[in-house]
Amino acid sequence: NILMRQEKLIHFLQSTGFINPQKSEEIAAYFSTYVISRNEYFLKEGTICNTYLFLENGFMRAFAYDTAGNDITTNFYEGSQVVFEVSSFFHRTKSQENIQAITDCEGWVITYEELNYLFHALPEFREFGRHLLVKGFALLKTRMLSMITETAEERYKRLLNHNAEIFQYAPLKYIASYLGVTDTSLSRIRKEFSKK
Amino acid sequence: NILMRQEKLIHFLQSTGFINPQKSEEIAAYFSTYVISRNEYFLKEGTICNTYLFLENGFMRAFAYDTAGNDITTNFYEGSQVVFEVSSFFHRTKSQENIQAITDCEGWVITYEELNYLFHALPEFREFGRHLLVKGFALLKTRMLSMITETAEERYKRLLNHNAEIFQYAPLKYIASYLGVTDTSLSRIRKEFSKK
DNA sequence: AACGCTTCTTGCCATTTGGCAAGCAGAAAA
């Protein structure tokens, strides 16, 4: 039974308080199942992000290449989060980022057209969408401030406290570039940290 | 004549292509004039941001305090931009940031209630609002990537190219914390840069 | 004009982080 399996999605839709249980099920019905294997791409740079994914299980990461060709992790995603490239999705422009599964993943998706239809038809879903967007914005601002005011070790601790599970699945180099240090430095930071 | 003086606002409303000239004037009519003198606060931390400001002339900056009590500039604003703290405004929560005029400023404002009314009543204004939000998000992502991949000197050059006017009005220390360096270092970077 | 205040620069040295390369261990592939 499909509805049964949408439990997490329905719960997520209700989580902000904008959408009541009945509407949640209604909205969830628009979503299709989505699975992706480890190392496969959800989004490739140069393409337009057309899929709005609710990630139910698994881990993913977004990354971009800097001018020297280094792979920089820009974000990590874990279960019960939405995954999409905001700018490409809403502005219908080519993405500058890649999004890749770092474990096998399962989730639920709708297309841009479907989402837009729902936004126009359901004010509460619109509010919900804006809430997520604003929350993501605020999170990024916090991370920016952390990048300016904290040392690499403090940022490491912060990630360890808030997203400990990432460390079980992502190789060190992915985490290092996310924290804004080299993998060499992160290895040393981790060594220092383990002494304490 | 008020309408005359709203030229910049009306032009701004049309700039994304979502709002036609007639609707622009209609929407602009909801805005009230706003003036603020140098060093005065548009928003103080601990209060809820209730004002959506279109800045017509002047320069402002947002800043927060880190755990050591240092004042960190999180953003600069110049004419023909909107100024508000996204998270506080939309989530109705206390702001963790301050926003301050760094020159005398003039602009146009609406309240949260007015903006919300317009969002619900006018789909095109809603689109416009989302467009700005997404654009701000994308800009912050770019800045984050720049913070990770570029040296302080490169970030300095980038700011100089994109927001040269800021340098005429903001003291060095404001710019330094925005770039993620100390004012001492920025002074040296600037010295090195001027040699070339 | 004189004073106080802020801003900016600079010297000295410490700390943080990076770059490179070697080595090791474990996992995946053959």
Add this chain to the structure above:
DNA sequence: TTTTCTGCTTGCCAAATGGCAAGAAGCGTT
């Protein structure tokens, strides 16, 4: 099983950035 590849660590040294304090320069106020 053997081979190959990837991920992680570590030593050595360089580069970037910070912390502190002194001094110079500019600005506004009285």
